[in-house]
Amino acid sequence: MTTPFVHLSVLLTETVEAVLADTDGIYVDATFGRGGHSRALLATLGSNARLLAFDKDPEAISAGEKLMAEDARFTIIHASFAELAQVLTERDLVGKVDGIMADLGVSSPQLDDASRGFSFMNDGPLDMRMNPNQGVSAADWLVTVSEEDLANALFQYGEEKFSRRIARAIKKEVAIAPITSTKKLSDIVAEAHPSWERHKNPATRSFQAIRIAVNQELDDIKTFLPQALTALKPNGKLAVISFHSLEDRLVKQFFQKEAKGDDLPRDFPIRAKDLNPRLKIVGKKSAGQEELAQNPRSRSAHLRIAKKLSEA
Ligand SMILES: C[S@@+](CC[C@H](N)C(=O)[O-])C[C@H]1O[C@@H](n2cnc3c(N)ncnc32)[C@H](O)[C@@H]1O
Known part of the structure; x- marks a missing residue:
């Protein structure tokens, strides 16, 4: 049975244009999802091109397997993009x-x-795993995590000001019985939250934080970025879309660090170009008016583009 759930891809043309070089080249889609970006890229590529796509999610993999059966240029890989280096090696x-x-x-x-x-x-x-066959569910994580680590996760990954109060309420409930449903967790957070934001469910920040922790999302991005740079050929392009400031900051800082090159003291007598910069920042894009009107999710999307330098 096919899933009734659809995904509207963001910044589709911008991303494809950002990475496209040789139409018979080799490309990677690190996050296949439902294949919006992969299909758009394949539509512009020649018959000798190859596209490898990754996803953690078994349902994304099923969608990718269908595409693989239709298009010999395409391969789907059930792995985290943090395993990019291993798969490409x-x-x-x-x-x-x-x-x-x-x-x-x-x-x-x-x-x-x-x-x-x-x-x-x-x-x-209450699961929240992108790959439900790996790692621990959100329900199990809430049992094992300490109140302090939970509060830190809510604060760091959800930028939740009332992290301590919410962590205390969650751990108090968990001490009685595991929280096994999303509604139950949402009710606990709503009750503990003293200051609801307008037009925002009080559990939004906590759910985001727990999801990021359960899937180790930021660690995966940190592992992926240097591997992606190594994987590219000289002049190869990397295009990353982020949806929240934590992800975007990691991408921005990585690009800035690699564009600057070796980390030597400020007064070290060396020219900037001799610092061995490994990439060049190409630019940053957000959704235009038309896309914003069609897809509200695109409001928070930021695309950062960089090019690998030949010396890298
Ligand atoms: C925003 S969606 C991608 C949508 C896709 N570009 C499209 O147009 O259909 C993000 C996808 O990345 C996957 N994902 C998130 N983190 C991942 C990781 N570390 N490794 C592999 N896939 C990941 C998720 O399972 C999800 O399917």
Whole structure:
């Protein structure tokens, strides 16, 4: 049975244009989702091109397998993009990739399907794993995490001002019985939250934080970025879409660090170009008026583009 849940891709043309170079080249889509970006890229590529796509989510993989059956240029890989180096090494593709795109975070089908346990809008089992066959569910994580670590996660990953109060309320409930439903967690957070923001569910920040912790999203991005740079050939392009400031900051800082090159003391007698910069920042894009009107999710999307330098 096909899933009724759809994903509207963001910054589609901009991302494809950003990575496209040789139409018979080798490309990577680090986050296949439902394949919006992969399909758009394949539509511009020639018959000898190759596109490898990654996803953690078994449902994304099923969608990718269908595309793989239709298009010999395409391969779907069930792995985290943090395993990019290993997968490309096995295929002898390191240093040979023309373009890599990543559209970070969760897909609409993951959020909309209550049974995946990401949603505070619809009740479901409290899971939140992108790959439900790996790692621990949000329900189990809330049992094992300490109150202090939970508060830190809520503060760092959700930028939740009332992190301590909410962590205390969650751990108090968990001490009685595990929280196994998204509605229950959402009710606990709402009750503990002293200051609801207008037009925002009080559980929004806490759900985001727990999801990021359960999926180790920021660690995966930190591992992925240097691997992506190594995977590219000289002049190869990296295009990353982020949806919240924590992801975007990691991408921005990585680009800035690699564009600057070796970390030597400020007064070290060396010219900037001799610092061995490994990439050049190409630019940053956000959704235009038309896309904003069609897809509200695009409001928070930021695309950062960089090019690998030949010396890297
Ligand atoms: C925003 S969606 C991508 C949508 C896709 N660009 C499209 O147009 O259909 C993000 C996808 O990345 C996947 N994902 C998130 N983190 C991942 C990781 N570390 N490794 C592989 N896939 C990941 C999620 O499972 C989700 O399917």
